[in-house]
């Protein structure tokens with residue numbers, strides 16, 4: 284295992300053996316060369332090829348030559364690469380079916396870390412059917428890896444579209460060709476478990492050491508971020524190649540602060556919070572409060588608003604939580620040399636306890652005293668204050684902007700504002716873009732069992748082929764009281780890829796040029812408070828060059844708000860595939876108004 288302190292995950296490097304004579308000796312020798320595991324044929328090639336021969340000898344070595352721990356930690360097992368259960372000749376087809384089933388069964392019995400199957404070219408229906416039977420039965424910890432050349436995405440794509448969702452299914456990607464940027468990027472949406480480096484892909488540098496061509500170096504370094512391990516093809520110099528791979532790992536582009544912070548949440552789907560319907564817990568507030576960027580943006584926005592409006596003195600923080608934006612308002616007032624009164628309002632009675640406790644504390648050189656802050660326990664929609672505010676400050680944003688009911692809450696809160704008053708934020712906009720992400724889609728439909736729910740998720744193992752576009756927009760205070768929305772956009776994507784749904788972001792204009800954003804192009808630097816929102820579809824859709832139309836509806840009733848969505852593939856003006864409308868009537872995901 285190779286560890287580098289700059290990256291919070293480890294690199295495992297193994298070696299592929301085309302044949303192996305003494306398993307134990309080869310494993311020992313590889314471990315001595317600092318390799319972590321080896322990849323071996325599950326069955327001797329001679330046996331597979333003469334499968335019709337009546338079995339008078341065991342089909343392969345005994346499982347007791349290694350302990351089950353060694354099988355699991357140190358061995359990947361290859362099935363016979365010629366397996367062809369789609370052969371036109373029924374007899375040969377039946378023979379290969381048998382071989383495939385025997386070998387998968389044997390690999391499962393051994394408990395090897397991964398069972399490797401070569402990706403079929405062309406016909407693959409029967410192959411997919413057999414594979415699916417095993418995937419359906421489920422694997423506890425083992426992986427089934429499809430070994431495929433990086434130039435053969437179409438073969439892998441055709442196979443996985445026939446297989447049901449399974450977290451056990453992954454790719455062993457053979458790096459053997461130079462690809463266009465699009466073809467390389469497209470692989471980032473696939474569950475690449477292993478990067479396979481054949482010896483032949485290496486070139487010698489001027490000192491005679493094996494290195495990868497520049498474009499493949501960059502590609503492999505990007506694939507490390509999928510936490511993939513590496514298998515070196517059969518060769519005589521595995522130590523040297525391992526050394527080079529570790530060098531590449533160590534010298535991959537550094538993680539941003541946001542990547543570092545979010546690392547443990549990469550590709551983990553979470554159900555969105557509902558701060559209006561539920562009372563948030565202490566630990567949740569604590570996580571919010573760890574992000575200084577968000578509160579600095581609020582401080583700057585309030586400060587500029589005070590500077591521009593010398594008459595402003597009453598600030599209402601609606602949805603104050605445990606008080607971080609109240610503190611930002613006090614800091615802004617001090618910077619603007621303005622005496623302000625800050626109302627700290629929340630409907631969560633537990634947050635109110637913290638707010639009252641804060642009243643007795645000193646705070647950054649300013650006395651935190653009753654004259655500066657008033658705590659109010661109320662729902663902002665129903666509170667009737669004695670005086671009105673110059674500024675209403677709120678942070679009611681979810682990953683998709685309006686999914687924590689910012690529009691509905693601020694609609695009611697606008698009566699708290701003086702006619703000359705303003706809202707921070709003044710506008711929130713959400714954005715959408717199509718997304719390819721086998722891993723997050725599989726998580727949604729297997730772990731969560733629903734493609735009718737959007738998930739908060741940091742999509743790392745994902746490919747977003749085009750820039751996002753503006754979807755819904757809400758202004759505060761608003762003049763329009765209807766917050767139902769419909770938006771449809773046709774994304775032109777000429778190169779083939781598979782869509783698994785779409786991703787949502789938001790941008791919120793706090794005041795003037797102070798923008799808080801999780802949209803990649805304008806992301807507030809190092810801000811960690813929100814991950815994007817992933818809207819899955821029930822079945823991935825192969826889009827072979829044309830348009831991907833995404834439609835999103837924001838719907839409401841007296842009790843709830845929900846989204847419905849649809850993804851359609853259109854080519855030459857004709858609909859070729861359609862996801863169907865998701866989450867009809869908010870049957871799976873809705874946001875409660877009470």
Ligand SMILES: C[S@@+](CC[C@H](N)C(=O)[O-])C[C@H]1O[C@@H](n2cnc3c(N)ncnc32)[C@H](O)[C@@H]1O
Pocket residue numbers: 558559562563568571572601602603604605606607608628629630631634661662663664678679680692
């Ligand atoms: C996303 S949290 C933000 C908390 C705090 N401002 C922060 O940044 O840590 C939203 C807060 O708004 C409160 N909230 C949501 N809807 C509300 C409403 N209608 N009236 C009053 N408080 C509300 C929640 O209880 C929660 O404390």
